[in-house]
Amino acid sequence: MRETSLRMVHELARRDPRVVFVGSDLGAGALDAMRQEFPDRFYMEGVSEAAIIGLAAGLAMDGYIPYVNTIATFITRRCYEQVAVDLCLHNLPVRLIANGGGLVYAPLGPTHMAIEDLAIMRALPNMAVTAVADAEEMKRFMLATLDYPSPIYIRLGKGGDKVVTPADQVFTLGKSVELKPAKDVAFVTTGVMASRALGAAALLAEHGIEAGVLHMPTVKPLDDVALLALARRVPRLVTVEEHSRIGGLGSAVAELLIDNRLPTPLLRLALPDSFPDDYGSQEHLLEVAGLDPKGIAQSVLKS
């Protein structure tokens, strides 16, 4: 997904002279093909996130579309005020490509795991918050970013994530994707949790429960129309996210239901409000948090 995202920046740079890449201090050779083809639109500016966001804002004020890339925790927490003031207050078309959303960097510990990125980005006016499910959807999504007038936060998965989105999807920011129609219960997911929810739906089918999956590649703007229709049609909603239970997709859905006075029962499956205190792999930590297909299915059966 990350490689696809960066490859697409290069592709967009070929299509549009306004596209610029700005990295901090990425792994050696990152996006080398673009650096060679467009050396004047490729910036690698060191471990200085605050300055880089300002630089991207200045470029955007004068007509460029900067795609900024570094690790998710650093592009959010480290330079939050620059993101808020330089990008969101000025409402500039800067894209923040965040490596390792959620638990991807499990072996590297809590400084590198972005478990509150969706919450803090979602709280900023003008910011779009996105987490696609797979590399194929990433291609379609990146094309849609070119002419979006506002800043976009782009959460990346680990890479090699199972492809679950349909090839004929027309990507629109703010639109959800129904991956499986729901009857008894509807999973509402974002990012790579779509595949886990589909796995859980298969397990629930063995128990005679028909579960569907609505995938939200954009957590903000939220697809209110599809969600409200779903909440009026199915008896139960279950949000599933690789994120703190505070402020992310589950919170967004809860806010929508409350604001529309809908009594549909909502179960929020997410990470606990604590820093991850184990290593291993993303899969391992998801399993510990009950966010693997089996854990998700069990939570539904228990609720």
Place this chain on the structure above:
Amino acid sequence: MVIDALDGGGRGHVGAALSIIEIVRVLYDDVLKVRPSEPRWPDRDRFILSKGHGCLGLYAMLADKGFFDRSEIAQQCRPGALLGGHPEIRTPGVEASTGALGHGLGIGVGMALAARMQKRNSRVFVLTGDGELNEGSVWESALIASKHALSNLCLIVDYNKMQSYGRVADILPLEPLGAKFEAFGFGVSEVDGHDVAALRQVFAAPGTPNRPRAVICHTVKGRGIPICEHNASWHHKAKLAPEQVAELRHALAAT
């Protein structure tokens, strides 16, 4: 006009505005290529007031140049006003919304790079405070400006030696400031920031080739009004009594 704004809005960063008056005067009179009737003219020079709390000085100059009507000045900070307690891009002539410190130089670096890529002759001027140089983001941006040899970028430091709580020398000393910018790869000039002729001369002189510029302006916080000068308690004032405003006007008239 600064005192009119204080009087009308009932508040403002007085000292911070008065220390930059001559700097913005010289910039807008003699240095910047701008068009008040066409504020977004692409080939203009950019001026970012990174120390956004000095905005009363900038507003007075923009009004004087005709970017907006002078009657807006007395409305600052009121409901529905064009002018707030920090500059925002909705005001004609304001290039970036500032107020949070340490943002202007990063944005200026991006604008200077954009000018180079677009082969425009636009220059970018960023005015920071001295207390603002406490922010690490300024120094990150200074490294990047130097790396890219941004000779079209000029950092101006309003070095009035006072920050909000007290003397810069006590809160977080900056000396040797000129040497710091030299070490960061800037061509450095130091000037009396209230000496109009000296300021004109500095900005008219060619910079060092392939280096960003730093012009360190030695200034006096609250310049021109004896009760404000060098006085940290005049960094920001709210709830000014009519007698205080009268006192300010009287002091200014006497100088």
